[in-house]
Amino acid sequence: MSPTIEKQAKIFNALADERRLRILSMLKGCERCACAIKDELDLPQSSLSYHMKILCDSGLVTDRREGKWTYYSINRSGCMFAAGLIETIPTVEGGCCPERKGDEQ
Numbered sequence: 001m002s003p004t005i006e007k008q009a010k011i012f013n014a015l016a017d018e019r020r021l022r023i024l025s026m027l028k029g030c031e032r033c034a035c036a037i038k039d040e041l042d043l044p045q046s047s048l049s050y051h052m053k054i055l056c057d058s059g060l061v062t063d064r065r066e067g068k069w070t071y072y073s074i075n076r077s078g079c080m081f082a083a084g085l086i087e088t089i090p091t092v093e094g095g096c097c098p099e100r101k102g103d104e105q
Helices: 003-015 018-027 034-041 045-058 076-087 098-103
Strands: 061-066 069-074
Touching (some): 003 018, 003 045, 018 045, 018 061, 034 045, 045 069
């Protein structure tokens, strides 16, 4: 698998979970401490860590450590890449299978 396909898969995986979408929504426009995210979503620490790792690995979120605290924020370039990726998904217009062109009626 090429790095580009792996990166695309990580983005779609990150976006495929309701809790991660809620976390992204919470991070719109502001940096949030892990403890605030955990409390607002009522998640155990282990679940939050799991979801934040997926979001960070996808490039949609970045983290910053300050002492014993971790702060998360939206990674604008990662989100712009994801938006561009979604725009490249082909749409079906009048059939897309070359081998079926003769079958159209």
